[in-house]
Amino acid sequence: MSSTAFFRSRWVERLPHVTELPGGGLPEGFRASGVAAGIKESGAPDVGLMVCDALEATSAARFTNSGTQAPPVLLCRERCRLDAVRAVVVNAGNANAATGRMGFENAAKMQGAGALVARVREDQVAVASTGVIGVPLPMGKVNKGIVAAAHALSADGDVAFSDAIQTTDAFEKRVRLSIELPSGTVKLSAQAKGAGMISPGFATLLCFVQTDALLSAETCDLLLGVCVKRSFERVSVDGQLSTNDMVLLQASGQSGVRIEPETEDELRFGEAIDALMRQLSLLVVADGEGARRVGRVVVHGGEPDAVDRVARAVANSPLVKTALYGGDPNWGRIVQAVGAAMPGTAPLAVDVLIEGVKVCAGSAQVSHDAEAVAEAVKRDEVEYEIFLPGEGAETEVYFSDLGHEYITINADYTT
Amino acid sequence: MSSTAFFRSRWVERLPHVTELPGGGLPEGFRASGVAAGIKESGAPDVGLMVCDALEATSAARFTNSGTQAPPVLLCRERCRLDAVRAVVVNAGNANAATGRMGFENAAKMQGAGALVARVREDQVAVASTGVIGVPLPMGKVNKGIVAAAHALSADGDVAFSDAIQTTDAFEKRVRLSIELPSGTVKLSAQAKGAGMISPGFATLLCFVQTDALLSAETCDLLLGVCVKRSFERVSVDGQLSTNDMVLLQASGQSGVRIEPETEDELRFGEAIDALMRQLSLLVVADGEGARRVGRVVVHGGEPDAVDRVARAVANSPLVKTALYGGDPNWGRIVQAVGAAMPGTAPLAVDVLIEGVKVCAGSAQVSHDAEAVAEAVKRDEVEYEIFLPGEGAETEVYFSDLGHEYITINADYTT
Numbered sequence: 058m059s060s061t062a063f064f065r066s067r068w069v070e071r072l073p074h075v076t077e078l079p080g081g082g083l084p085e086g087f088r089a090s091g092v093a094a095g096i097k098e099s100g101a102p103d104v105g106l107m108v109c110d111a112l113e114a115t116s117a118a119r120f121t122n123s124g125t126q127a128p129p130v131l132l133c134r135e136r137c138r139l140d141a142v143r144a145v146v147v148n149a150g151n152a153n154a155a156t157g158r159m160g161f162e163n164a165a166k167m168q169g170a171g172a173l174v175a176r177v178r179e180d181q182v183a184v185a186s187t188g189v190i191g192v193p194l195p196m197g198k199v200n201k202g203i204v205a206a207a208h209a210l211s212a213d214g215d216v217a218f219s220d221a222i223q224t225t226d227a228f229e230k231r232v233r234l235s236i237e238l239p240s241g242t243v244k245l246s247a248q249a250k251g252a253g254m255i256s257p258g259f260a261t262l263l264c265f266v267q268t269d270a271l272l273s274a275e276t277c278d279l280l281l282g283v284c285v286k287r288s289f290e291r292v293s294v295d296g297q298l299s300t301n302d303m304v305l306l307q308a309s310g311q312s313g314v315r316i317e318p319e320t321e322d323e324l325r326f327g328e329a330i331d332a333l334m335r336q337l338s339l340l341v342v343a344d345g346e347g348a349r350r351v352g353r354v355v356v357h358g359g360e361p362d363a364v365d366r367v368a369r370a371v372a373n374s375p376l377v378k379t380a381l382y383g384g385d386p387n388w389g390r391i392v393q394a395v396g397a398a399m400p401g402t403a404p405l406a407v408d409v410l411i412e413g414v415k416v417c418a419g420s421a422q423v424s425h426d427a428e429a430v431a432e433a434v435k436r437d438e439v440e441y442e443i444f445l446p447g448e449g450a451e452t453e454v455y456f457s458d459l460g461h462e463y464i465t466i467n468a469d470y471t472t
Numbered sequence: 473m474s475s476t477a478f479f480r481s482r483w484v485e486r487l488p489h490v491t492e493l494p495g496g497g498l499p500e501g502f503r504a505s506g507v508a509a510g511i512k513e514s515g516a517p518d519v520g521l522m523v524c525d526a527l528e529a530t531s532a533a534r535f536t537n538s539g540t541q542a543p544p545v546l547l548c549r550e551r552c553r554l555d556a557v558r559a560v561v562v563n564a565g566n567a568n569a570a571t572g573r574m575g576f577e578n579a580a581k582m583q584g585a586g587a588l589v590a591r592v593r594e595d596q597v598a599v600a601s602t603g604v605i606g607v608p609l610p611m612g613k614v615n616k617g618i619v620a621a622a623h624a625l626s627a628d629g630d631v632a633f634s635d636a637i638q639t640t641d642a643f644e645k646r647v648r649l650s651i652e653l654p655s656g657t658v659k660l661s662a663q664a665k666g667a668g669m670i671s672p673g674f675a676t677l678l679c680f681v682q683t684d685a686l687l688s689a690e691t692c693d694l695l696l697g698v699c700v701k702r703s704f705e706r707v708s709v710d711g712q713l714s715t716n717d718m719v720l721l722q723a724s725g726q727s728g729v730r731i732e733p734e735t736e737d738e739l740r741f742g743e744a745i746d747a748l749m750r751q752l753s754l755l756v757v758a759d760g761e762g763a764r765r766v767g768r769v770v771v772h773g774g775e776p777d778a779v780d781r782v783a784r785a786v787a788n789s790p791l792v793k794t795a796l797y798g799g800d801p802n803w804g805r806i807v808q809a810v811g812a813a814m815p816g817t818a819p820l821a822v823d824v825l826i827e828g829v830k831v832c833a834g835s836a837q838v839s840h841d842a843e844a845v846a847e848a849v850k851r852d853e854v855e856y857e858i859f860l861p862g863e864g865a866e867t868e869v870y871f872s873d874l875g876h877e878y879i880t881i882n883a884d885y886t887t
Contacts, residue, residue, distance in 0.1 A: 125811025125835055126818035155807045157836020190804025191837045295790045298812035375710045375790070375874070376882055383883030389605025392570045396540025397713030403541035420540055421572020422606045459790070460883065464876050467791055468798030 069336045075329045078233040081216040084244035084269035086111040086309025089214035091221025094202025097150035104202030105147040105221035108175045111309040116142040117277035119285050121302035127154035129184045132164040137183055140274035144175035144182045147222050153186040153194045154300040163194045170200055174207035185303050187263055188224050219248035226250055230340045236329045238322045241314035243270040251341040264304045271310035280327050281306045288334035293456045294345035296373035342455050347462020352381050353440045353455050359447015368454040370398035378459035384435040388416045408444035484751045490744045493648040496631035499659035499684035501526040501724025504629035506636025509617025512565035519617030520562040520636035523590045526724040531557040532692035534700050536717035542569035544599045547579040552598050555689035559590035559597045562637050568601040568609045569715040578609045585615055589622030600718050602678055603639050634663035641665055645755045651744045653737045656729035658685040666756040679719045686725035695742050696721045703749035708871045709760035711788035757870050762877020767796050768855045768870050774862015783869040785813035793874035799850040803831045823859035
């Protein structure tokens with residue numbers, strides 16, 4: 058594995074002070090595991106446990122903003138010290154969503170079992186579930202899984218943990234980085250899952266990030282908040298906000314390298330988390346339940362609300378997404394999506410560029426090298442740029458195409 | 473053809489005073505035609521002409537609210553007496569959208585040619601285009617088509633006209649009705665096209681309605697406005713607002729039956745237009761580019777904005793739509809879509825019924841006859857009912873499923 062295997066997208070900046078590490082292994086102070094508990098019918102691993110052994114661990118978290126948040130999310134928000142999470146218990150194969158009071162009690166039981174096996178306080182245990190909605194958790198299996206996971210904990214258990222949190226994912230979204238800071242070297246690791254029910258705005262799927270850097274809970278929260286906004290909140294597979302999304306950053310402090318606010322250390326460390334989360338979010342888009350290509354839409358204009366609305370409308374348009382799937386430079390559909398996001402403004406002057414080639418100016422077609430554009434949209438990553446009237450506002454959204462595999466997966470993926 | 477062939481959906485009320493008429497034939501005072509002008513590569517009919525010979529014709533129209541309205545829409549709004557439209561020129565195969573000033577001039581030329589051949593004033597001619605976006609209209613072909621269409625005008629030209637306005641439609645959306653009113657018998661005919669780029673809200677696709685009833689322009693406008701809100705504004709194929717949508721109602725008055733405001737005549741006539749447009753809009757959904765099933769989502773709650781937002785979120789959710797395609801009673805995805813439409817309200821209590829069976833109460837699963845529900849969602853029409861907190865607000869949206877055919881059509885349908 059080369060040092061740039063993880064940073065495979067041209068949209069993620071290469072950082073000279075960041076090196077990817079091969080294989081498995083968590084930062085100092087962490088142990089993890091993943092076991093098969095029989096929740097998934099396939100028999101694949103489905104219970105993961107992540108434990109931070111440092112007494113003074115710090116953390117920060119973000120959750121889905123859905124009105125129908127699943128019990129594990131409600132539990133984390135209500136009964137967790139989110140600035141001091143020591144352990145995380147995750148199950149896949151069942152989202153424990155739309156399960157009511159019993160679902161909340163089951164999430165509480167998972168938290169209790171996690172506290173027991175990790176030997177930490179209950180409010181230091183976060184819980185997460187992912188999978189089918191509306192089916193009660195099989196608690197017997199979950200509990201046995203948690204006990205087995207506790208026995209399997211190891212310093213290189215991130216690989217098994219990563220396996221255990223996946224559902225319809227086609228490939229692993231796991232990374233280990235070494236970061237050179239002025240004050241010393243720290244490590245970052247992360248495991249994410251997500252392929253469908255991924256939406257821009259609030260969206261976070263499941264992503265767990267660990268570091269042995271020494272951070273205050275405030276710094277954890279600040280860095281996570283900024284990076285989520287630039288990564289998971291800017292991607293879309295199908296415009297669907299999940300009931301269970303969660304991103305968690307945990308810091309063990311075991312490297313002894315302290316990240317003080319407003320220092321070069323913080324800047325460089327932040328850059329690394331930013332790159333890591335951007336690349337992970339792009340991997341989620343690339344895995345977008347059968348996706349073939351990833352698109353990036355950049356929108357410029359005078360009003361922040363308008364550029365955001367337009368970017369999301371283009372990213373979520375099934376017509377734009379099917380054209381991307383077909384490798385079809387059908388920019389008329391982009392104009393359509395822009396117009397739909399800006400009702401009542403006709404005639405609106407819109408410029409559209411595909412891979413730097415202007416195909417539409419002032420909402421009208423312009424002559425261009427159609428063959429070059431047709432060639433460009435058949436690549437793995439396709440960039441669209443849109444100019445609305447005005448200046449000063451800009452945003453981007455990354456999105457997957459929409460193809461037959463999405464239909465196959467979602468027409469058959471069961472209740 | 474039986475008298476209920478058109479009113480095939482259980483969601484359109486049967487009206488004892490309305491009878492469907494077989495075959496073709498326009499109400500008194502109208503002639504129409506459709507010809508192949510070579511705009512469509514397939515060689516299928518692509519220019520339609522509808523002429524009302526009554527000097528005192530009245531009319532009303534509604535258009536897409538897109539910010540990137542196509543030149544024919546802009547032209548109709550700016551240069552048409554929309555309350556007195558005598559002729560309509562339509563081409564399919566090219567939307568004349570995103571074509572800028574030249575597109576506007578071409579729309580004006582279509583209007584001019586229509587006026588010439590129909591022998592009416594230019595501002596009495598409406599123009600409409602549908603098809604590919606961003607390609608200049610081949611005006612030589614269009615003009616030849618208009619001339620040929622003028623020669624082909626006939627009182628039963630509605631069949632050919634209906635053919636000429638279609639694009640990706642899999643079947644005809646045309647109807648002829650006879651309506652018994654207290655003051656006499658009148659006729660209604662309509663031709664619609666639409667299968668993709670169909671969105672709730674503003675959406676209207678192309679639909680032309682003719683009657684020989686005698687209506688003031690104000691009554692035309694009132695009836696059309698009310699009926700559009702209950703039909704084309706409540707359907708979704710793919711949540712995509714078109715650049716070219718238009719609904720036009722024309723009245724020749726040739727039956728001599730006058731529809732006075734606030735009379736039994738107006739009520740019954742309104743019921744007939746309402747049923748006609750609801751059934752046409754349902755046919756558009758059923759034709760939803762490869763659709764297999766049509767869903768209806770009814771949302772109840774305390775706030776009109778919230779019930780509308782939730783209904784559209786469910787109707788446009790690719791996860792709900794693929795489940796409908798798969799005949800899968802995956803109500804968890806409905807809960808997900810509801811939560812996404814109501815961010816920041818967790819925990820939100822939601823009830824969900826499928827075909828009258830309660831599957832979720834207070835956002836938690838309830839035991840139910842899963843086999844009966846699984847059987848019900850495999851039928852042609854599936855009804856979902858959602859209860860949000862509160863009372864007094866209710867709305868509905870009709871939607872198509874999302875299947876492989878949509879992908880095939882839209883990944884290959886070309887620029």
